[in-house]
Amino acid sequence: MTGNRWVRAAGLAALAVLLCLSGMLLRPFIIPDSQSAPPVLNPTEIGFTQDMMAHHEQALIIVQRLDPAADPTIRQLAQQISDTQRIEIGTMLGWLRLANASPTDPHPMSWMRSTGMSGGTDHSAMSMPTTTAPAAGAAMPGMATLAELDALSAARGSAAETLFLQLMLRHHRGGVAMARAADKQVTSGPVKETARSMITAQSQEAGIMTLLLAQRGAQPLA
Template sequence: MSRWFRVGALASVAFVLVVLGAALRPLVLPEAHTAASILNAVEIGFAQDMAAHHQQALIMVQRLDRGVDPTVLRLAQQLSDAQRIEIGTMLGWLRLADASPLSAHPMAWMHTDAATSQHHSNTSHANSDAMPGMATTAELDALAAARGHNAETLFLQLMFRHHQGGLAMARVADELLTSGPVKETARSMFQSQSQEAGVISVLLTQLGGQAPH
């Protein structure tokens, strides 16, 4: 009787070891297959560059004189809030993909035949590596120094051009991607920034300014 008990006990131990070994196998012996990438090169590049593009919009809002017309100030805050949320979304995607938040080669994701054609049709920048719509350091410094009506006009002009650049990037991303959340976000950005650019243009007209071409 004790012999059968010992056999049963050994069989139970063996079964436990087999189950335990199977459970621990992924920890001890890595699987041979390679996990599929969460984001492709276009999605990563778009997220990196658009996050950087949005960051400059936040800088513009920070440098805007607080004494400007309340309508302009309210619009600036709304733009800041919306772009902060989108920055968080894009940085979250990049963390999940184990990708850097900054691109080593800005705008490289747009360098396909279709993307390059679309890019040049929506921005006057001659350098294809330049991020469209971005303000120069001198322009940002001028905005920080401007006050009152001059600050309002300069902010709206810079933000309008900034939005035009963002629209060009979002349009190309939508065209290059076939499906997925990044494509959906690019399309949503295009729609929202088109509407915002329209509001900015109207405000500029009311303030006697002119939207940059």
């Protein structure tokens, strides 16, 4: 009886080993070993993030070039914009690092046509004269020229305050247009949520700047 038990135990052990080996051999057919993880960001999200980072970076330059002796209300608004956009730049840079993507877009604004938006989509919100997506390398909406930035650096007093408000208001409107376009193209996730947050925050700040310009008897830039 004892011998039979040992034989039976040895047989069961051998069967278990055989089943394990069979499972290892069959595993590639049942569960692929090389499952590719879904991308962290899709091409539209990467393009929008890259371009919005560049857009935010110019906002920081506009803030830096404001006359230090400007009205405290303007200075406070400028600081608020700077603080918010620095945080968002850090967040977006983190996304791009996770996606192993460059922080700069080799083809600015090309993400606008990555999901077939060219043609029948209304791009009036982008303040562009065409009804198709901008070509690769197209300028981002709301960006200031070097001449305008130099003029802001040289301006003082009320002239500096007015020019700052005009440049930043146009800049915010361009950023809101970009965020709205991303919101339409991205279905869900943190990029979409951040784009919506940008729309809300920058629209509110744009409203404040519009009122401040009106108080100074100045008009927004075209």
